[in-house]
Amino acid sequence: SQQGEEDPQALSIQEGENATMNCSYKTSINNLQWYRQNSGRGLVHLILIRSNEREKHSGRLRVTLDTSKKSSSLLITASRAADTASYFCATDPGGGNKLTFGTGTQLKVEL
Amino acid sequence: GAVVSQHPSRVICKSGTSVKIECRSLDFQATTMFWYRQFPKQSLMLMATSNEGSKATYEQGVEKDKFLINHASLTLSTLTVTSAHPEDSSFYICSARDPASGGDEQYFGPGTRLTVT
Numbered sequence: 403s404q405q406g407e408e409d410p411q412a413l414s415i416q417e418g419e420n421a422t423m424n425c426s427y428k429t430s431i432n433n434l435q436w437y438r439q440n441s442g443r444g445l446v447h448l449i450l451i452r453s454n455e456r457e458k459h460s461g462r463l464r465v466t467l468d469t470s471k472k473s474s475s476l477l478i479t480a481s482r483a484a485d486t487a488s489y490f491c492a493t494d495p496g497g498g499n500k501l502t503f504g505t506g507t508q509l510k511v512e513l
Numbered sequence: 514g515a516v517v518s519q520h521p522s523r524v525i526c527k528s529g530t531s532v533k534i535e536c537r538s539l540d541f542q543a544t545t546m547f548w549y550r551q552f553p554k555q556s557l558m559l560m561a562t563s564n565e566g567s568k569a570t571y572e573q574g575v576e577k578d579k580f581l582i583n584h585a586s587l588t589l590s591t592l593t594v595t596s597a598h599p600e601d602s603s604f605y606i607c608s609a610r611d612p613a614s615g616g617d618e619q620y621f622g623p624g625t626r627l628t629v630t
Contacts, residue, residue: 433617435617435618444622444623444624490556500547501547501559501608503558505555505556
C-alpha cells in the first residue's frame with residue numbers, strides 16, 4: 403500500500419511555540435488519525451477526524467482535514483518538552499480498518 | 514482505555530532460529546488484530562491482519578510461511594518469525610480495535626524489538 407507523505411520530516415522548536423505538521427495522502431478515506439510515538443515505544447492515539455469533518459480539537463491539539471486536497475494538518479499549541487516524539491498520520495479507508503501510515507514527523511521541543 | 518500488551522519487549526536470537534511474539538488485548542475482545550513492522554526512523558508497514566478463528570491476511574510482499582500468525586482466541590494473537598535472519602531485525606508492533614467501543618481507533622501494543630545475530 404502506498405504511504406502518505408508528511409512534512410516536515412523533522413521539526414525543532416522552542417518550548418511554548420506552536421508546531422504544525424502536514425500529511426498528504428492518495429486514496430479516499432473514511433477517517434484520518436494522528437498518533438504519537440516516543441522513541442522505541444508503541445503508538446499513542448491522539449485524535450481521529452472523519453471525512454465529513456473539517457476541523458477537530460482536543461486539548462492543545464487541532465487537526466484539520468481537506469478531503470479535496472487529500473491533506474491534513476496537526477497543530478500542537480504551546481508545545482512542551484514532553485511533546486518531543488514522532489508524529490504519524492494514518493488513513494483509514496473504512497471497512498476493515500486497515501491503517502496506512504504516513505512517513506512521520508520527528509518533533510523536538512527544546513527548553 | 515483499551516490496553517494492548519506485547520511480550521517479549523525485546524528479544525535477541527541467533528540466525529536460523531524462530532521467535533514467537535505475543536499480542537494480547539487485556540480488557541477487551543478483539544476479533545481482528547494487526548501486525549506492523551517498523552525499521553529505524555521509518556514508518557509502520559502493515560504486515561498482516563490477524564483474524565480470530567481463521568487464516569491471517571498478508572500484505573503484498575510479506576511471506577506467510579516466514580511470518581506465521583495464529584489468532585487462537587479473542588484476546589491473543591501470536592507472530593512467529595521462522596528461520597530468522599539479520600534482515601528480520603526490526604520493531605514489531607501489534608494493534609487491535611475494540612469493536613464494543615464503537616470507535617475506529619486502534620490501540621497499539623508497546624512493540625517488540627527483535628535483533629537477529
